[in-house]
Amino acid sequence: xxxxxxxxxxxxxxxxxxxxxxxxxxxxxxxxxxxxxxxxxxxxxxxxxxxxxxxxxxxxxxxxxxxxxxxxxxxxxxxxxxxxxxxxxxxxxxxxxxxxxxxxxxxxxxxxxxxxxxxxxxxxxxxxxxxxxxxxxxxxxxxxxxxxxxxxxxxxxxxxxxxxxxxxxxxxxxxxxxxxxxxxxxxxxxxxxxxxxxxxxxxxxxxxxxxxxxxxxxxxxxxxxxxxxxxxxxxxxxxxxxxxxxxxxxxxxxxxxxxxxxxxxxxxxxxxxxxxxxxxxxxxxxxxxxxxxxxxxxxxxxxxxxxxxxxxxxxxxxxxxxxxxxxxxxxxxxxxxxxxxxxxxxxxxxxxxxxxxxxxxxxxxxxxxxxxxxxxxxxxxxxxxxxxxxxxxxxxxxxxxxxxxxxxxxxxxxxxxxxxxxxxxxxxxxxxxxxxxxxxxxxxxxxxxxxxxxxxxxxxxxxxxx
Ligand code: ZN
Numbered sequence: 001x002x003x004x005x006x007x008x009x010x011x012x013x014x015x016x017x018x019x020x021x022x023x024x025x026x027x028x029x030x031x032x033x034x035x036x037x038x039x040x041x042x043x044x045x046x047x048x049x050x051x052x053x054x055x056x057x058x059x060x061x062x063x064x065x066x067x068x069x070x071x072x073x074x075x076x077x078x079x080x081x082x083x084x085x086x087x088x089x090x091x092x093x094x095x096x097x098x099x100x101x102x103x104x105x106x107x108x109x110x111x112x113x114x115x116x117x118x119x120x121x122x123x124x125x126x127x128x129x130x131x132x133x134x135x136x137x138x139x140x141x142x143x144x145x146x147x148x149x150x151x152x153x154x155x156x157x158x159x160x161x162x163x164x165x166x167x168x169x170x171x172x173x174x175x176x177x178x179x180x181x182x183x184x185x186x187x188x189x190x191x192x193x194x195x196x197x198x199x200x201x202x203x204x205x206x207x208x209x210x211x212x213x214x215x216x217x218x219x220x221x222x223x224x225x226x227x228x229x230x231x232x233x234x235x236x237x238x239x240x241x242x243x244x245x246x247x248x249x250x251x252x253x254x255x256x257x258x259x260x261x262x263x264x265x266x267x268x269x270x271x272x273x274x275x276x277x278x279x280x281x282x283x284x285x286x287x288x289x290x291x292x293x294x295x296x297x298x299x300x301x302x303x304x305x306x307x308x309x310x311x312x313x314x315x316x317x318x319x320x321x322x323x324x325x326x327x328x329x330x331x332x333x334x335x336x337x338x339x340x341x342x343x344x345x346x347x348x349x350x351x352x353x354x355x356x357x358x359x360x361x362x363x364x365x366x367x368x369x370x371x372x373x374x375x376x377x378x379x380x381x382x383x384x385x386x387x388x389x390x391x392x393x394x395x396x397x398x399x400x401x402x403x404x405x406x407x408x409x410x411x412x413x414x415x416x417x418x419x420x421x422x423x424x425x426x427x428x429x430x431x432x433x434x435x436x437x438x439x440x441x442x443x444x445x446x447x448x449x450x451x452x453x454x455x456x457x458x459x460x461x462x463x464x465x466x
Contacts, residue, residue, distance in 0.1 A: 047093045091115075195216050
């Protein structure tokens with residue numbers, strides 16, 4: 001609790017410090033706010049980020065976020081080696097977005113706040129996109145006008161009270177250091193009336209682990225903009241070359257629909273799996289089969305058919321022990337590895353996701369399977385217990401909603417029977433039936449190794465509360 005207050009204090013101070021960046025309000029001109037929260041290797045992260053449902057832009061934002069998280073995890077791991085009792089490490093973020101060029105361009109500013117064993121560091125990362133492409137400083141500003149731009153930034157720094165304080169203590173050093181090296185200008189963003197430049201103060205003063213943002217009015221630097229900045233013709237590439245199929249933004253229609261991932265465990269089994277596959281095919285639906293190695297050896301053709309018809313294969317151990325929690329780490333790894341090898345020998349690739357028997361995953365199990373995302377479920381049909389088609393159907397009807405992962409078993413004839421009505425009914429309610437990996441991808445949630453998932457959940461941006 002105390003820790004949260006400390007973090008909140010840091011956020012508020014930063015919010016006050018920075019012009020226009022209202023962290024608590026999650027300022028967003030375009031895009032929707034999403035939240036990514038998880039714990040991984042001793043690091044807790046809670047990342048708010050924008051989502052545009054435009055593949056090119058979203059994937060770059062994701063990539064940048066994950067490299068930030070991974071760097072922090074590495075940094076923390078190095079640090080923890082030295083400490084007997086490492087304290088918690090937390091990375092938070094918030095963002096702002098601004099549209100330009102009639103919404104064909106967007107400027108995203110991500111602000112990270114990192115707390116590692118009580119040491120707090122802030123970082124600002126700006127990303128500017130136009131027609132789905134990431135723009136660099138050189139794309140937006142004329143190279144022969146750099147000196148004018150630098151002069152404009154210097155005048156702003158002179159007027160800025162925050163810098164006035166620093167200049168007093170460190171005469172001559174600050175604005176030359178900030179502006180003389182052009183690479184310092186790469187971290188820029190676009191706002192309605194200003195261009196913002198974020199500077200890493202630690203480059204100048206080692207002890208200042210923070211970024212400071214300088215706003216330069218666009219009116220003062222009109223001459224410096226390249227044509228790309230003003231260009232709003234979607235057929236014009238950032239580089240200026242025209243291409244016929246250069247659509248600005250690509251969109252997957254299914255992402256706008258409610259999604260459900262049906263999952264079937266313990267198969268394949270002749271007389272059950274094939275009926276389920278028939279029903280999925282009839283309804284143009286896809287599902288995920290968490291396969292047991294011993295059964296895959298017995299019915300390789302069913303496994304091949306699952307893949308051929310567009311379904312996903314998950315790893316559900318080689319011999320399906322009742323629980324993995326009683327096994328040694330080596331035995332757990334063997335259960336997963338042996339099954340992966342069998343599946344690979346039949347379909348040519350290894351499953352990317354794992355489901356543990358009974359959904360029992362303690363610390364030992366998770367660390368033994370840390371090479372895979374671990375998929376639990378949010379709706380348990382209890383088909384394994386009731387052996388009843390009507391009961392299975394009722395459970396799906398009552399409990400399934402957008403983002404749910406539904407647990408069933410393709411070894412029960414009652415489940416195959418229930419599926420005959422479950423699938424058309426879900427489709428008629430407007431649900432898209434997709435595989436687990438597809439559902440997370442469509443919801444823009446990265447499936448991470450060593451993390452347990454119950455559901456593909458998108459959390460709207462909420463206010464922090466202690
Ligand atoms: Zn099972």
